[in-house]
Amino acid sequence: MLDNTKKRNIEVVFTPSLFQFRQIKENYIVVIVDILRATTSICTAFHWGVKSIIPVKTIEQARDYKDRGFLVAGERLEETFEFADLGNSALEFMTPKIKDQEIVHSTTNGTVAITVAKEGTPNEILIGAFSNITSLRDYLLTKQENILLLCSGWKNCFCIEDTVFCGALIEKLIEKGDFTIHNDSANCSLELWNAAKDNLIGYMEKASHFHRLRKYKMDDVFEYTFTYDTTKVVPKLFDNKLKDTLKEENN
Numbered sequence: 001m002l003d004n005t006k007k008r009n010i011e012v013v014f015t016p017s018l019f020q021f022r023q024i025k026e027n028y029i030v031v032i033v034d035i036l037r038a039t040t041s042i043c044t045a046f047h048w049g050v051k052s053i054i055p056v057k058t059i060e061q062a063r064d065y066k067d068r069g070f071l072v073a074g075e076r077l078e079e080t081f082e083f084a085d086l087g088n089s090a091l092e093f094m095t096p097k098i099k100d101q102e103i104v105h106s107t108t109n110g111t112v113a114i115t116v117a118k119e120g121t122p123n124e125i126l127i128g129a130f131s132n133i134t135s136l137r138d139y140l141l142t143k144q145e146n147i148l149l150l151c152s153g154w155k156n157c158f159c160i161e162d163t164v165f166c167g168a169l170i171e172k173l174i175e176k177g178d179f180t181i182h183n184d185s186a187n188c189s190l191e192l193w194n195a196a197k198d199n200l201i202g203y204m205e206k207a208s209h210f211h212r213l214r215k216y217k218m219d220d221v222f223e224y225t226f227t228y229d230t231t232k233v234v235p236k237l238f239d240n241k242l243k244d245t246l247k248e249e250n251n
Contacts, residue, residue: 015153034152038110083168127235167193
């Protein structure tokens, strides 16, 4: 039975390189955040029926899976691997061809953050994006662990879009549950969200990655990325594979 009288801590870590300095180190769930674009793409893939996603850190690992017959998705510095079947845009995952497939995924920031989070041995590793924010919130409210939001950032640097999402999720959590904001990063995330939420895409003009993707003509995904609740999935890492835990629990 859930103990809803016990407060849980929420912490935000701005980049994978700071994960080692986290304050929460036991009895916790990690939520990986890479809004532009990996976690948005992962949620979309499960919405379109992918069976599982295997996140890997390196291009070499992705190529090895490709040689073994797996579908591969991913990018480095906005360029899709020459051997990949899909890139890292959520729009590319909106296709029936991924239904019931197992896809290997490797990206500049998001899958690196997943690898780093595994080293901290959390109770669960989940995937978060605006596209699944309410489903994710509802799932977290059924748990008793502390919550650590790990931003993928950009090459281990702070980024605005991940931090704004953390603030949005924190707001939704504290509206429904009893939580303690555990560090200044979480407070900063809330402040940034309050500044951004009335004009989310407009605020993203401040984000360097927003302009980086626009430069490479990858801005067609922006409206979808910053739309709430386009999916009802909660991707979770089971050993080395991401699966939709909502679907797994219903089977």
